[in-house]
Amino acid sequence: MKLTKDEFRSYLHHYDEDEIFYKNMYFEEKDHPATFHDYCLGLDRDLISDHHLFVPELRTEAWYPYMEEKDLFGNLTGNIMFAKHYRYTPLFVHEHEFFEILCIYDGTAQTTIQGISHTLHTGDICIIPPHTKHSVGVFDDSIAVNILIRGTTFQSTFFQALTADNALAQFFAHVLYRKTEGNYLIFHTGNDVRICDMLETMYIEYLAHEKYSYTFLNSILILFWAMLLRYHENDIESILTKDTSGNSMTEILNYLNHHYQTATLSDTAAHFGYSTSHFSTLIKEGTGQTFLQIIRNIKLNQACRALRESSLSNNAICKLVGYDSPEHFMRTFKKTYGMTPGEYRKKYHEQES
Structure with a gap:
């Protein structure tokens, strides 16, 4: 179905049959706890089965579902799915093989990630990677939208919007792929x-199922990701961004990307109000790299860019990216890439021609 923006907003706020079922059950338990079990015993079992509804009171054991990609996507051509989170759905902890992007369209939602509670508000975009235990609860008229993405598609679409040599991309990869517990980015x-308009555009495109819809969705998703980074790269919360000084890892990495030519560990630590030893540990835990590795990678990536896009000499590039010694620059470059700067430039231009 093809919806206008106004029709789409009405669609989101409308209570369908399943939401009404959950809402009635929620208030029945809240207002009449003594008779709630009997109420559940009288529910339509065929409706519950046909609509795959979750009624904890009728289950005889705890339920911790795990969803594989094939369970959700099946034989679908596309790799991206959109769904409104049903309001008043009973809380249940679950995990899955794919990425989930939980978008709070309006109001608030309660979520737990690896047992840690979070209250999400309008405009919050929460990225939950695979194999992460979590739950989501919306118990009023708030609207939460789920974007579900195959793991391989997430990597090829979202991280396509970032160059692999970007320190921020490395931070994201560390949080989303290398940590084993409590993973998330908000x-x-x-x-x-x-951001809201782009979310609406994506969901409307998904509902329309028009020709080349999945190609459109992949492209819009890349733009959505790029917009999040352009406008809100300093508004990110994760398991690694919060500390007592109130600084975020993204702020630190952005600072290093702008001051990599001259930044030292001690000066950067002082700039953010840390001791050198604590800052060194913070950097390692937050990115999986040491301070010197981050600076080296930024310098070399900038050098590669200069080699590709300019005719500057090696000595000029050496000074441009902050190396004091041309010999040190040449030695580090060859050790990292297996070729000299001149060989790198020649190879790149041969591939382009």
């Missing part, structure tokens, strides 16, 4: 109408 976008 963009706090607030009332940014640009």
Whole structure:
């Protein structure tokens, strides 16, 4: 179905049959706890089965479902799915093989990630990677939208919007792929109408199922990700961004990307109000790399860019990216890439021609 923006907003706020079922059950338990079990015994079992509804009171054992990609996507051509989170659905902890992007369209939602509770507000975009135990609860008229993405598609679409040599991309990869517990990233976008409009556009495109819809969705998703980074890269919360000084790892990495030519560990630590030893540990835990590795990678990536896009000499590039010694620059470059800067430039231009 093809919806206008106004029709789409009405669609989101409308209570369908399943939401009404959950809402009635929620208030029955809240207002009449003594008779709630009998109420559940009288529910339509065929409706529950046909609609795959979750009624904890009728289950005889705890339920911790795990969903594989094939269970959700089946034989679908596309790799991206959109769904409104049913309001008043009973809380249940679950995990899955795919990525989930939980978008708070309006109001608030309660979520737990690896047992840690979070309250999400309008404009919050929460990225939950595979194999992460979590739950989501919406118990009022708030609207939460789920974007579900195959793991391989997430990597090829989202991270396509970032160059692999970007320190921020390395931070994301570390949080989303290397940590084993408590993984998440939250963009706090607030009332940014640009982000909200893009979310609406994606969901409307998904519902329309028009020709080349999945190609459109992949492209819009890349743009959505790029917008989050352009406008809110300093509004990110994760398991690694919070500390007592209030600084975030994204702020630190952005600072290093701008001051890599001259930044030292001690000066950067002082700039953010840390002792050198604590800052060194913070960097390692937050990115999986040491301070010197991050600076080296930024310098070399900038050198590669200069080799590709300019005719500057090796000595000029050496000075441009902050190396004091041309010999040190040449030695580090060859050790990292297996070729000299001149060989790198020649190879790149041969591939382009």
